[in-house]
Amino acid sequence: MMTINICRDFTETPGARYKSEGEFSGEEFRDDLLKHKYLEARARNEKLIIELDGGYGYATSFLEEAFGGLARMYPQNEVLDTLSFVSNDEPSLIKEINEYIIHANDKKKKKRKH
Template sequence: MDRTISIARDYTTYPGPRYAADGPFSGETFRDTILARALQEAITSGGVVTVVLDDVAGYGSSFLEEAFGGLIRKGFDRSQIKRHLRVVAQTNRFQHHARTAQRYIDEAAPITVQ
């Protein structure tokens, strides 16, 4: 099942900090309440989740890193993310953010249990 998530429409036009404890509309809350669930459904069904970054006031790097790089730390496999998640920007203003979100996924280190 394919799904499109617009952060502006489905979450907020004012993305906040990294962690929920630091303020409203955090990257952590977006990942845990919207993105991770949608991604898991896409993996199960063979679909793709497209996240549209446009139409918000702006993004802090901490929001993007926690929302997207945090998927790796939450146990998602990088190859599954590559197959089932697209982060896009339809306007030039947010193209850099889409590339940055992808870089955070590529660079995130999984949490290892010792």
């Protein structure tokens, strides 16, 4: 079992959606840390535990870009099967993130801007 503790391994102060919007964005987290650990967990057929506690909160845009963005890159069912979330501070985040993964490719979603 592999683990990412966002606060310890990335930042205590997660930012916005895109790298262009500042440091510690959801895009940066996904591209620089999450994607690599996800692929490693898939290759090992292991769960990747994402620990959400310890920081100063998460913007919706950070969570959607990090985890919804991962589900736009890889099959949603595989992302759901591989990632497992832990939050004692804010357990409602787990359901929220799973919704972003499930709905990552909804046609109603706005197109990504760059």
